[in-house]
Amino acid sequence: MTEAAVESKSQQAYAAVKARIVEGTYTPGYRLVLAKIAEDLGFSVVPVREAIRRLEAEGLVKFERNVGATVSGIDPTEYLYTMQTLSIVEGAATALSAPLIDSVAIARARAVNEEMRECLEHFDPVRFTALNQDFHSVLFEHCPNPHILDLVHRGWNRLASLRSSTFRFVPGRAQESVREHEALLQLIENAADADTIEKAARQHRAATLDAYLAQAKP
Amino acid sequence: MTEAAVESKSQQAYAAVKARIVEGTYTPGYRLVLAKIAEDLGFSVVPVREAIRRLEAEGLVKFERNVGATVSGIDPTEYLYTMQTLSIVEGAATALSAPLIDSVAIARARAVNEEMRECLEHFDPVRFTALNQDFHSVLFEHCPNPHILDLVHRGWNRLASLRSSTFRFVPGRAQESVREHEALLQLIENAADADTIEKAARQHRAATLDAYLAQAKP
DNA sequence: GAGTACGAAATCGTATACGAAAACTATGAC
DNA sequence: GTCATAGTTTTCGTATACGATTTCGTACTC
Numbered sequence: 001m002t003e004a005a006v007e008s009k010s011q012q013a014y015a016a017v018k019a020r021i022v023e024g025t026y027t028p029g030y031r032l033v034l035a036k037i038a039e040d041l042g043f044s045v046v047p048v049r050e051a052i053r054r055l056e057a058e059g060l061v062k063f064e065r066n067v068g069a070t071v072s073g074i075d076p077t078e079y080l081y082t083m084q085t086l087s088i089v090e091g092a093a094t095a096l097s098a099p100l101i102d103s104v105a106i107a108r109a110r111a112v113n114e115e116m117r118e119c120l121e122h123f124d125p126v127r128f129t130a131l132n133q134d135f136h137s138v139l140f141e142h143c144p145n146p147h148i149l150d151l152v153h154r155g156w157n158r159l160a161s162l163r164s165s166t167f168r169f170v171p172g173r174a175q176e177s178v179r180e181h182e183a184l185l186q187l188i189e190n191a192a193d194a195d196t197i198e199k200a201a202r203q204h205r206a207a208t209l210d211a212y213l214a215q216a217k218p
Numbered sequence: 219m220t221e222a223a224v225e226s227k228s229q230q231a232y233a234a235v236k237a238r239i240v241e242g243t244y245t246p247g248y249r250l251v252l253a254k255i256a257e258d259l260g261f262s263v264v265p266v267r268e269a270i271r272r273l274e275a276e277g278l279v280k281f282e283r284n285v286g287a288t289v290s291g292i293d294p295t296e297y298l299y300t301m302q303t304l305s306i307v308e309g310a311a312t313a314l315s316a317p318l319i320d321s322v323a324i325a326r327a328r329a330v331n332e333e334m335r336e337c338l339e340h341f342d343p344v345r346f347t348a349l350n351q352d353f354h355s356v357l358f359e360h361c362p363n364p365h366i367l368d369l370v371h372r373g374w375n376r377l378a379s380l381r382s383s384t385f386r387f388v389p390g391r392a393q394e395s396v397r398e399h400e401a402l403l404q405l406i407e408n409a410a411d412a413d414t415i416e417k418a419a420r421q422h423r424a425a426t427l428d429a430y431l432a433q434a435k436p
Numbered sequence: 437g438a439g440t441a442c443g444a445a446a447t448c449g450t451a452t453a454c455g456a457a458a459a460c461t462a463t464g465a466c
Numbered sequence: 467g468t469c470a471t472a473g474t475t476t477t478c479g480t481a482t483a484c485g486a487t488t489t490c491g492t493a494c495t496c
Contacts, residue, residue: 008283033478034477045451046452047449049478057272065478066478081364081366084366088366089306145303148302226480227479228479228480252448262482263448265479265480267449284448285448438495441495443491444491446490448485448487448488450484450485451482451484451485453481456477456480457478457479458475460476461474463470463471
């Protein structure tokens with residue numbers, strides 16, 4: 001079992017840079033200099049370049065010809081686009097998954113949601129965010145269409161790069177979110193029709209966007 | 219006006235290979251050898267490799283470590299995933315665009331659809347397919363969310379690589395499609411509510427998938 | 437004749453190198 | 467003090483080169 005299956009360097013570079021973006025080491029606007037990253041990782045620039053372009057395709061970085069790459073993010077318009085798209089694909093993913101979710105998974109999701117409620121009391125927004133992803137991951141884990149699941153994950157990644165920005169935290173929204181989770185679980189338990197579930201899931205995401213917009217406007 | 223704005227070679231390579239896939243020169247399963255393509259284009263392998271990886275990210279080619287790239291496609295399961303996803307994103311794109319479509323665009327779309335009907339009489343499936351894209355492009359051209367539009371285009375590209383396969387042509391489906399287009403235009407003209415339009419657009423794509431499945435099963 | 441082992445060829449993955457474009461800096465004119 | 471300009475530096479884009487891995491063909495064994 002000498003099983004190597006070493007990742008290619010470009011793959012490693014991809015994972016490394018992505019991690020730094022998602023965890024917030026590289027914040028939006030950060031200039032990604034190929035040579036510098038290559039040196040950090042001990043690779044040459046070629047695999048690093050490949051990694052960066054892949055991240056560009058996923059929307060995590062912005063690449064400008066002969067200038068270089070920067071961590072993308074920020075722009076409220078972009079946030080709107082991403083949330084709107086997520087609303088749609090998450091709605092679809094939930095509706096497609098719902099009939100395949102068994103009572104065990106429901107119980108698991110409910111436990112996660114309960115923990116989220118506790119996070120609110122102890123004011124732990126970081127853990128709350130992580131649990132929120134867990135919650136939805138449980139719902140989606142049997143999604144029959146991997147393409148849609150992939151789109152969901154891409155959206156999450158984009159949002160992750162904005163984590164510490166002002167976008168995420170709107171007063172009162174978190175409490176509402178926990179309530180919506182429970183309502184969603186009940187719809188799934190009761191085998192509500194796909195349309196109803198899709199609409200509820202879509203609304204769940206849309207409400208977060210609306211809360212942000214309402215706060216941002218005035 | 220010496221306006222140069224030369225495309226980068228990797229960009230040219232991307233466009234060239236993509237075109238060959240979409241137009242059917244490289245059919246699914248075709249082995250894309252970096253060195254060979256590079257020689258054809260007169261570039262070195264580096265930009266070609268970059269282009270191929272970009273196409274991989276879009277799902278047009280499949281890349282295997284230390285082995286190489288092949289034009290992807292075929293698999294009925296993959297077709298199902300793609301069509302299902304397209305159904306969702308096209309539905310959303312149509313619903314979002316509908317309020318922004320003016321009567322001029324409607325007339326244009328209707329003219330295209332009329333031409334599609336004529337194609338059926340002269341049995342010109344190639345032109346029919348092209349016009350079909352034109353039709354939907356008119357509907358989407360003012361789509362307020364570029365992310366969603368991008369997803370639509372990605373789906374189209376995937377399907378394009380399957381063009382000459384059995385997937386596309388199901389007896390009678392084309393006639394139905396033209397009728398559905400007209401119905402869709404009327405919904406938009408009458409400013410039907412977003413839900414109705416979304417459902418109709420979604421169904422339009424789903425029906426093609428269903429027709430294929432019904433034919434494939436028995 | 438089928439299957440295995442080994443060697444040659446093909447192809448990929450990555451490093452290094454260098455020309456080209458952009459960004460920065462310093463200098464000078466007004 | 468501001469703007470324009472020329473020179474320097476940084477960083478990217480691509481070519482070339484070579485080691486690593488896989489594939490293919492051939493010979494050999496049973």
